[in-house]
Amino acid sequence: MDERTDERTDERPTCLVVGGGPAGMVLGLLLARAGVEVTVLEKHGDFLRDFRGDTVHPSTLQLLDELGLGEDFARLPQTRLEEVVFPTADGGTVTIGDFRRLRVPHPYVAMTPQWDLLDLLADAGRREPTYTLRMQTEMTGLLREGDRVRGVRYRTADGATGELRADLTVACDGRHSLARREAGLRPVEFPVPIDAWWFRVPRLPDDRPAALAPRAVPGRFAVLIPRETFIQVAYIGRKGADPELRARGIEAFRQDVVELVPEFRDRVDALRSMDDVKHLDVRVDRLERWHVDGLLCIGDAAHAMSPVGGVGINLAVQDAVAAATLLAAPLRNGTVSAADLAAVRARRFLPTVLVQGLQRLLHRALVGPLVEGRRPGPPAPVLALVRRLPQLSVVPAYLIGVGLRPEHAPAFARRTPARS
Structure with missing residues (x-):
C-alpha cells in the first residue's frame, strides 16, 4: 500500500x-x-x-x-x-x-x-x-x-x-x-424502510461463485456476494433496528443468520461479536x-x-x-x-x-x-x-x-x- x-x-x-x-x-x-x-x-x-x-x-x-x-x-x-x-x-x-x-x-x-x-x-x-x-x-x-x-x-x-x-x-x-x-x-x-448490516463469513469450495444470491424470510433478507476467500453478506432489515439487534447480542444474531441462510450454520462462529457487524444507515x-x-x-x-x-x-x-x-x-x-x-x-x-x-x-x-x-x-x-x-x-x-x-x-x- x-x-x-x-x-x-x-x-x-x-x-x-x-x-x-x-x-x-x-x-x-x-x-x-x-x-x-x-x-x-x-x-x-x-x-x-x-x-x-x-x-x-x-x-x-x-x-x-x-x-x-x-x-x-x-x-x-x-x-x-x-x-x-x-x-x-x-x-x-x-x-x-x-x-x-x-x-x-x-x-x-x-x-x-x-x-x-x-x-x-x-x-x-x-x-x-x-x-x-x-x-x-x-x-x-x-x-x-x-x-x-x-x-x-x-x-x-x-x-x-x-x-x-x-x-x-x-x-x-x-x-x-x-x-x-x-x-x-x-x-x-425520501423515506426508506430499511437499514443494512455488513459482515463476512468464510467461503467454502462448494459456494456458487458467479451469482449474486439474495435469501429471504419474512422480516429480513440477505444478499450473498462471493469474494475470493469469503462471502460478503448484506443483511437487510427494518429501518432503525440497529439498537435492538445489538442489544440482543451476537448469539441471537447468529441464529437469525442461520434461519436466513442455513448453510452458514457451520461458519457463523466467524462472527465473534457485534463489532464484526457493520451498520449502514440507508438513505x-x-x-x-x-x-x-x-x-x-x-x-x-x-x-x-x-x-x-x-x-x-x-x-x-x-x-x-x-x-x-x-x-x-x-x-x-x-x-x-x-x-x-x-x-x-x-x-x-x-x-x-x-x-x-x-x-x-x-x-x-x-x-x-x-x-x-x-x-x-x-x-x-x-x-x-x-x-x-x-x-x-x-x-x-x-x-x-x-x-x-x-x-x-x-x-x-x-x-x-x-x-x-
Whole structure:
C-alpha cells in the first residue's frame, strides 16, 4: 500500500477535489489528463476500509479500458458476478438479472476491493504532471470571498492546518458531505424502510461463485456476494433496528443468520461479536441544486442511493466522467462559470431521478413488504414471468450494470495500455 502524500510548495490548483472515493479519484485523473492543475484531498492515510462498495460495473470496466487501465485492473484480485438469482419455494432458483445477456465488452460485475481500484487510479494520476494527491489531509471548512467559494481550509494528520485556494472546488466527500453542508446546500430526503448490516463469513469450495444470491424470510433478507476467500453478506432489515439487534447480542444474531441462510450454520462462529457487524444507515436523498459559485457536488454528496441494485458507485463514477468532460476546457481557460456547473447537474440529474425512482418503487413493492413480514420474497407473478420469459433478465442486468445514461471517457483522457 502506497501511503505517499504528494505535496508541492507552489501548489495553487485550478481544481480542488475533496474526497478520494471513486468519484473523486476518477475526476482527478481525468482532469489531470486534460492538463488541468488538480489536487485531490483524502483525509485517511490509505484507502483501506471494510465494506465499501466493491462493485465495478460493466460500464466502469469499459471506462477503465478507454483510460488504458483495463489490463492493470484485470490483474487485481477479483471475482465475477454474472447473475442475480433468487431462490424459489421448490428449492430451485430463478435468474432475475443475467449480465451475460448484455452486449458489452465485460458482461459481468467485478467484485474487487475498492482500495485496490482507488490505488490503481491514484497511481495513474501520479503519472500526470498536473496531478497532486494529498493523503491524511482533511477539509475543515470552505474559503469564501463574498458569495464565491475560493477553496478550503484543511488539517493534516499531525495537526498542521492551512488553506488551499482553487478556481473550483468539487465535493466528492460522500453522503455526509461537509463541503455541501458548509455551502448551505440541503438535500431532499425520501423515506426508506430499511437499514443494512455488513459482515463476512468464510467461503467454502462448494459456494456458487458467479451469482449474486439474495435469501429471504419474512422480516429480513440477505444478499450473498462471493469474494475470493469469503462471502460478503448484506443483511437487510427494518429501518432503525440497529439498537435492538445489538442489544440482543451476537448469539441471537447468529441464529437469525442461520434461519436466513442455513448453510452458514457451520461458519457463523466467524462472527465473534457485534463489532464484526457493520451498520449502514440507508438513505435516499438528492440535491435539487448541485452547485454554488465556485463549488460543485457530485456522487453521494449530490445524491445518496439505496444499496438496492448496488448502483451508487456506478452513478458516482458517471458523474465524475460527465463533470470532467464538461469542465476541462473551461477550467483550462480560466472561464468556468455557474452555467458550466449547472450543465453537469443537467446532464446527470435525470439518470439520478430515474434510478432513485426505481429504488423507491422497489422499496414499496418488494423490500418494504419483505422487511415488514408481509411477503417472503418477490411477488409470485414476477417470478413466474421471469421464469417463462428468461430474456427479460437482461432488463435488470442493464439497469444495474450499465445504467440509464452511461458516460464514456473523453478523447483527452483516452490512452492505450503501456506495453512492457
